[in-house]
Amino acid sequence: MTQAFASEESEAPSSEEAAAAASSCSREFRADPHPVYAALREQAPVCPLSPPHGVETYLVTRYDDARAALADPRLSKDMYGAMDAYHRIFGDSSVALDDNMLFSDPPKHTRLRRIVGSTFTPKRVESLRPRVQEITDGLLDACRKSEAVNLLPEFCFPLPLQVICELLGVPENERKQAQEWSATVAQTGFGPEARKKLEVAEGNLRDYLVDLCARKRREPDGGLLSALVTAKDQEGALTDHELVSTAWVILFAGHKTTAYQIGNAVYHLLSRPDQKELALRDAKALAAAIEEIFRFETSVENATFRYAKEDIVIRDTLIPKGALVQISLAGANRDPRMFARPDEMDVRRPNVQATHLTFGYGPHYCVGAPLARLELQTALTTLFQRYPGMALAGAPGDARWLTVPFPAFRGLAELPVVLDPS
Template sequence: MTQAFASEEMSPEEAAAAASACSREFRADPHPVYAALRASAPVCPLKPPHGVDTFLITRYDDARAALADPRLSKDMYGAIDAYHRIFGDSSIALDDNMLFSDPPKHTRLRRIVGTTFTPKRVESLRPKVQKITDELLDRCPASEPVNLLQEFCFPLPLHVICELLGVPENERRQAQEWSATVAQTGFGPEARKALELAEGNLRDYLVDLIARKRREPDGALLSALVTAQDEDGALTDHELVSTAWVLLFAGHKSTAYQIGNAVYHLLSRPEQKRLAFRDPEATAAAVEEIFRFETSVENSTFRYATEDIKMRDTLIPKGALVQISLTAANRDPEMFPDPDRMDVERPNVQATHLAFGLGPHYCIGAPLARLEMQIALATLFGRHPGMALVGEPEDVRWLTVPFPAFRGLAELPVVLDPS
C-alpha cells in the first residue's frame, strides 16, 4: 500500500496533529504516523474530533503497562463529564457492563458472564460456524465481482453471535441495523439524534428479548445469563441489557472487520497466503500474525487517570482520558522485528500481540474470534484458491469516519473464481 505519510520526515508535532485530525490520509495508512509517535512522542496528548483532550500511548511496553494499570479506570461514570461529551446521555443505558467498569464490579460481572460464556460453549458452535460459512459462500456469485465485506465478512459473525445469544433469525437484520448506527462515529446534532434513537430502540428490543428468555428458556447464552449468578447474586435487569449489548456489538463488528483485513492482506501477499493454508496449525498461526499485523480494534476503549501518572517523560494529569493504540503497539520494532512485514511464520506471536488487550479486561470473546477467523479463512481460500482483488491493492478504501472504533475496510471487492 502506498504510504500517505513519511514517518522519518515527520516531527512529533506533525504526527500528533495527523493523529488528532483523523484525516482520510491518516485513516488510509496510520502506521507511519504511529511509527513517528513511538519514536519521539510515545505518550502523546491529542485533540481528537470528539473534543475531549486525550493521551495516546503507542509503544508496546507502555501499552502493556497501561492496560494492566489500576490507576487507569474503565469506569466512565467516574469521568462523567467526559463521558457525556463523547457519548451523550443516552449511551449510559447500554454501557453498564464489564467493558466500562472496574473491580470489584468488573470482577463480579465478568465472573458471572464467564460461567456461561465458556470455551466449551464456544467450541460447541464449531459445526454451526462452518454451516453458516458454507451457506454464505454458496450465495456469493463465483465469477462476478462481489463486495465480500457486505456478503460474507459481516453476515458471518453477526449470525454467529446471534446464534450464541439466542437472537431469532428473523430479528437479526434489525438488530444489526441499530448496532451499525450506534457504531458510527459522529459528533454533530444529526449524528447524536440518530445515535439516541438507535440506542433507545436497541435497549427496548433487548428488554423484550430478555423477558422472552425468562418466560421460555432456550439454552442459548442470553437465556443462561438470565439465570446465572454467583455469591453476590444474579445480574440485574439493567446489567443484563447492557451485557447483552456489549456481547452483540463486540462479537460482531470487530470480527467482521478482522476477517476483511485478513482477506485483503493475504490476497496482497500470495506467498504468505500459500504458507497460511498448508495445514490447520499453519492457519491458526497465520490468524495470530494477522491479529498483530492489522488488528481491527485499533485503540483500546477509553480509560481515565484516577491520579497523576508519570509515564516516560509525560505527566498524565488526574482526570485525563487515555487511549492505548493496540495497532501501534503491535508494530513496535522493539518487540516485533521487522514489524511492518506480515510473516505468518512469526514465532510466539499469539503470546505477545495485544489485539485482545491484556489484564483484567482481556477480551472475553477471544476464543470465539479465533474460531470464526480460522473457519472463515480456511473455508474461503479452500473453496476459492484463485480469489483475486478487483483492482489494485492500493485502491481499496479504508474506513474514514472521524474517530473510528475499528480499523477496517470500507469495502472489499473480489472475484471468487476469476476465469
C-alpha cells in the first residue's frame, strides 16, 4: 500500500488534503485511494471536488448516503439532460456510444433493461457454466507454469472478454481489435492528445458495431446481438443509436469490470494465506469469499455520473440543480458504520452479499452481476485447484495499481505470479 496519505505512524489526511487528492486524481491517490475515502467519510462525506475534467462534482462516500443516492430519482443518469457537462467531460464523440440503459432514466431505462435483462437471468447464466469452464481451462493450458506470468493479459482479461464476445456473437478474429479500442476509451485522460485518441477509438468502435449489427441482420446467429437486432427490426424496441450503444455497453462493461475483479481477487487471496485457506474449503466458502472481495476491493470504484435534476440536500450539503454527483462505491464499502473492521478482508464476514454496493443499488443494479459471479467462481476454483502452490512473483507491497487519470476502475496494472513454483 502506498504511504502517500496514511500509515500506522502518520495521521490521516485532513478534509482539505483529502479533497485535493480526490480532485487531482494523482498517481498517489490512484495507487491507494482508501485513506482518502476514509478521511472524507469522517470529515466531508458529501464533498465538492474540482476534477481534471473541469466539471464541479460532488463525491458521496458514506454507505447510507451512497445507497440512498443510487436509488434517488432526483439524481438522473440521463446525461443528455446535462449535455454541457457531458461534452466537457467526455467530448462530442462519446454521445453515439452512450445512448443506452447505463445513461438513461425510466421509462427509457426500464425498456432497455427489460430487453437486455432477459439474457442475464440466473438460469440463463448458469447454462453458460460449461462453456465458461472450457474457456478457463484453455487459457490456463496456454500459460507458462514454472516462470512468472502476468495473469492480467494471459488470463484475467481474456476470460470475460471471450465470454461476452461469444454472448454477443463477435467473431473470434475481431475480438483483439475491439478490446484495444475499448482499452483506449477506458484509459484516456483529459488533455488534447488524449481526447484525440479517444475520438478515434470511439469512432472506430461505432463504425465496427454498426457493421457488426448489419452482418447479424443478414446472417443471424442466435447470439445476444442478433436478438437485439431482431428486437429493433420486428418490435421497434430500439432505435439505431440505442442498438449500437447497447452493444457497446455490454461489450465494455461485460469484460473490463470482471477482468479487474478477478485480478483483485487473486492478488488479495495470495497476499493473505489464512484467508485463502478459508475461502477454498468448499464452494460455499468460496462464494462467500467472492462477495467479501467485491466489498473489500471492488473493481468499480465509483458509480457512473449522475446529475441533480433539482436542488438536493444530502447530509446537510446542498447539491444545486444541474451539478454532477459521483457515488464512491469503494468508500461506501469500507464505511465502519456498516461493516466492522472494514479495512480487513474477512472471507467469513456474514451477510456481505446483501449489503455491499459493488453492483449498485436500485433501478441501475448491475444486470450482469450473475455472470460476473459465475466467472469469478470458475476462475478462482480452477486456478487454485490446478495450482495450489501458486505465488505472487514478488512481495505483496510491490503491487502496481492502475494510475490512469480518471478513477473508473480499481485494479492492478499487472499481476505477475508463478503458477507452479515447484
